[in-house]
Amino acid sequence: MTTRVGVITFPGSLDDRDAQRAIEIAGGEPVALWHGSHDLDGVDALVLPGGFSYGDYLRAGAIAALAPIMAEVKDAAAQGMPILGICNGFQMLVEAHLLPGGLIRNAHQQFIRRDQKLRVENADTAWTSGFDLGQEIVIPLKNADGGYIASDDELDRLEGEGLVAFRYLGVNPNGSLRDIAGITNERGNVVGLMPHPEHAVEPGFGPNTAEAMRSGVDGLPFFTSAIAAVVAAAA
Template sequence: MTARIGVITFPGSLDDRDAQRAVQVAGGEAVALWHGSHDLQGVDAVILPGGFSYGDYLRAGAIAALAPIMAEVKDAAAKGMPVLGICNGFQMLVEAHLLPGGLIRNAHQQFIRRDQKLTVENNDTAWTSEFSRGQEIIIPLKNADGGFIASADTLERLEGEGQVAFRYQGVNPNGSLNDIAGITNEHGNVVGLMPHPEHAIEPGFGPDTATAMRSGTDGVPFFTSAIAAITHIAA
């Protein structure tokens, strides 16, 4: 079977086409979904892409979290569907209470764009199984509201139950507590992160590596992991 992965477009999304391209490069079928619809079109997984949904008015991701299609995303996630939130999509997931914590303005109060080193902390999720635990990867980062926050009790639970999926390495670019770059829910089907794996899928267009400029493809395993999870569920 070919995994069908939906990518939702919201007003202000700007990385939806990139996410669709990443799904295709990984071998899946990308399905364009619309924020105002209540139809997930029978997809096997969903991606909430990066951008500035509704201009980031109110709080980043807060208005998009109330979009009609998010009711279907919540129901599907509760039934185990893989859901990935990238940057603005991560912000939507926490605003929709599909992931704990919150995301606030970067500590230095400025937009940042850099090729960011990450450590894979949890490779037992629908979106990380193709990585090795402790693996170092380079994924592009671009955000203004990327500081992850949570209560002391929530942080303790995230750390104790292995729900930290990715951690910043070398530098903390936005002041996130515990250097957290991405987290997962307790079931491992919902993952959110601030860096953009869809921008590291093809040689010539990804981050710089020690091998060559723009050669990084560390984002591919996110999408092949999801396809493998979908195939396993179908089997």
């Protein structure tokens, strides 16, 4: 079977086509979805892409979290569908209360773009099973409102229950509490992170590595993991 992965475009989405290409490279079938629709078109998984939905007015992701299609996204999440929120998509997931906490302006008050080292803290989710626990990866990061925040009690819960999915290594680029770069829900089907795995899936276009310039493809296992999860669930 071919795994169909929907990518939702919102007004101001910038990385929706990149996410579609990543899905195709991973062996899935990308399906373009529109924020104003109530139809998920029978997809098996979903990606909420990066960008500046609605110009990041009010709060980043806050208006997009109220888009018509988000009612279906919430239902799909409750039914166990793999859902990935990347950067602005992560902001949408926390604003829609599909993931806990919040995301605020970077501590240095500036937009940042860098190839970012991460450590995989949870390799048991639908989007991370292709990694090894503790594996260090490098994928691009670009954001202005990437500071992850939560109460101390919530942070302790995330840590204690293994819900921190990724942590920044080397440098904390945006002031995220406890160096958190990405989290998962308890079920492991919903994951959000600030860095952009869709920009590290194809040799010649990813981060530099010791082997060659722009050869990094550490983002590809995100998408192959989700496809494998869908196939396993259907078996």
